[in-house]
Amino acid sequence: MRCAGGGNCAMSLASFKDRLDRVRHRFVSTLESKIDDAYQSLSSLADVTPAAATSVEETYRSIHSVVGLGPTVGFPSITRAARGVEEVLRTPYEKQRGLTADEILVLKKQLHTLREAASRELQFFYPHQAAAPPITTPRFRRDSSRALDRHKPGIRSASQRRCPQV
Numbered sequence: 058m059r060c061a062g063g064g065n066c067a068m069s070l071a072s073f074k075d076r077l078d079r080v081r082h083r084f085v086s087t088l089e090s091k092i093d094d095a096y097q098s099l100s101s102l103a104d105v106t107p108a109a110a111t112s113v114e115e116t117y118r119s120i121h122s123v124v125g126l127g128p129t130v131g132f133p134s135i136t137r138a139a140r141g142v143e144e145v146l147r148t149p150y151e152k153q154r155g156l157t158a159d160e161i162l163v164l165k166k167q168l169h170t171l172r173e174a175a176s177r178e179l180q181f182f183y184p185h186q187a188a189a190p191p192i193t194t195p196r197f198r199r200d201s202s203r204a205l206d207r208h209k210p211g212i213r214s215a216s217q218r219r220c221p222q223v
Contacts, residue, residue: 081130084123085179088135091119092172095142099165102149102156109155117143117150123171131182138174141167 068076094116101112120142127136145164149156156164 077130080126084126084130084132085183088123088175091123092168092175094119095164095168099161102164103161104155104157106155110149110153113146113149113155114153117146120146132178134174134178135171138167138171142171 098112098116100106102109102116106112120139123139124136124143127133127139142164145156145160145167149160
C-alpha cells in the first residue's frame with residue numbers, strides 16, 4: 058500500500074494489535090464512568106427538570122459511543138446491553154425532551170442490565186487481571202446516589218461484592 062507522499066502506509070500486524078489493545082483498554086477504562094454518569098444523571102433526566110433535554114442528549118451521546126465502539130473492540134454483550142439503554146433514550150433525545158417517570162424506570166433496568174453485561178463480559182476477556190475499576194451497581198434513594206468504590210481491582214458483579222469473611 059502506498060501513501061500519497063510515496064511512502065509505505067502499511068501498518069504492521071504488531072502495530073495494529075498494539076493500537077487495538079490501547080483502544081480496547083480506553084473503552085474498558087471509560088465504560089464504568091459512562092454507566093455511573095448515566096446513573097447519576099437520572100434525576101436531571103426527568104421531564105419536569107428544566108435542563109432535561111440537555112441531560113438526555115449528553116447521556117444519549119455517551120451511551121451511543123459505547124454502542125458504536127463496543128463491537129469494534131470485541132464486546133458484543135456490552136454493545137447489546139448498551140443498545141437497550143440507547144433505545145430508551147432515543148425518542149426523548151430526538152424529540153429534545155426529558156424522560157417520563159415510566160421511561161426512567163425502564164432506563165434504570167437497562168442500566169442495570171448494561172452494568173451486569175459489562176461485569177460478565179469483562180471477566181470473560183480479562184479473567185486473571187484487573188482490566189478496569191470494579192463495576193458495581195449503586196443503590197439509589199430518591200434524593201442521592203451511593204458513591205462507587207473505584208479502588209479495588211477487577212470487575213465485580215452484584216453477587217461478588219460481598220466482603221470476604223475473616
